[in-house]
Amino acid sequence: MSRPPSETGPDEPVAAAAEESFSVGFAIGGGSPGSDSFLTVAVALGANLLIAVAKTAAALITRSASLTAEAAHSWADTGNEVFLIVANRRAARPPDRGHPLGHGREAYVWSLFAAVGLFVAGGAFSVTHGVGQLRSPTAADNFLLGYAVLAVSFLLEGVSFRQSVRQARADARVMERDLIQHVLATSDPALRAVFAEDAAALLGLLLATAGLAAHQLTGSPVPDAIGSILVGVLLVAVAGLLINRNRRFLVGEEADPRVRAAVLRSLLAMPEVDRVTYLRLEVVGPRLISVIGDVDLAGDDVESHVAVRLRAVEAKVSSSPAVAGTVLSLSAPDEPSLAP
Structure with missing residues (x-):
């Protein structure tokens, strides 16, 4: 049964x-199946879409390497949220003759796709772009616009992160775990992905701000390019963690x-x-x-x-x-x- x-x-x-x-x-x-996770992903999708558009415009205007990396990061996160919505819906399908235990493991398949997307579209692009800027530096301008977009992005990411923390903390309290331990251990890949991506996004914004500020203060685009590389390394690390957790649930946990x-x-x-x-x-x-x-x-x-x-x-x-x-x-x- x-x-x-x-x-x-x-x-x-x-x-x-x-x-x-x-x-x-x-x-x-209480609640309908997957309702909390769907809300968490939906909030993240809306926030990341707005942020991605704003960062892309600011990156084109300022020509900042760090902002370009952050724009790629936000577009990757936006695409990942779409994968997570698909994961939630497909995993919730009822059992059938060919799948007597249901389709729950599909959540890990689509979440794995999302993690690979973060690795390639976010991490690899940011590192490659930063290295390219080190080889052929491009001076940035309109720094005030860049700071404004980064500040607004931080607020929007904070709203999304707060929702994921709220869900994770409630679940962790039931399991008598601390917050980070629960995020790493939970069988809900959508919660883990949004929490990890939002945390990485907030840290990435700080790195981008530091790179942009160093560029403005020194007049050299090198710190900005290094900021892009650091954002990429951060995304690669987060993607690696998510890929490994989904792999473990797919092979049996x-x-x-x-x-x-x-x-x-x-x-x-x-x-x-x-x-x-x-x-x-x-x-x-x-x-x-x-x-x-x-x-x-x-x-x-x-x-x-x-x-x-x-x-x-x-x-x-x-x-x-x-x-x-x-x-x-x-x-x-x-x-x-x-x-x-």
Whole structure:
């Protein structure tokens, strides 16, 4: 039995939405599937689009290498937000015959595309442009316009970053993690991407401002070109982090140990289950897991009755909105029991 991706799952402990649902130990959050992540991405998309247009105009007028790098950065972020919206929508599609566990892992595919785009369109371009400016320097002018655009960009990026921090902090509080630890560990790639990109954008704006100011003060375009290179290096580092996290979820990542312990406790609390000898919870989408385990059922029924009871236990576990599917087998008598 499968369920579509929901707002709760493997990195946010969850509980039964109704009495018949299987509990994994904690309270379910409200809202429609993916609503918080969609809002976070939508805010980032709107902010980055405005910023990209403003930076591009300012870069053309000032001819600043740092501003050009920042313009490329914002266009890359804008494209990435489109990928993340696609990721949210495709991952939320319900299970079908060909995908009994749903389409949750598509979120990591499209988020991986977004991270590669940040690497190429943002990082590689900025580094290449900065190196080109070192070889053939171009003097900048209209510095006041550049500072104004950078200041407005900082405010808009701050609005987007505040939304991602708000969502991440609420989720981190439930998981009893600190903010950064949760952003790195969450199975929600949209939240991680927007948080990391916004943090990098704010730092990149500071680097660009420093490069532009040094250009104005010294009269040399070299600091401006170095600022472009530093922005590129920053984006490459962030993209590398995002690529690696999406890769790990695509190849298979186990759920948080606290969620595993909660699921084990809930299984053992079921009157039908005497003991559990094997349990694996794998992340199969944003806040969504599959459950595989071996259990010893109570009583000593004939084989046909045991099969029916085992399927009933599977169905009960799959009733949780956080569970995409459940496969349970019978434990052998000599297998050691698991303890929560």
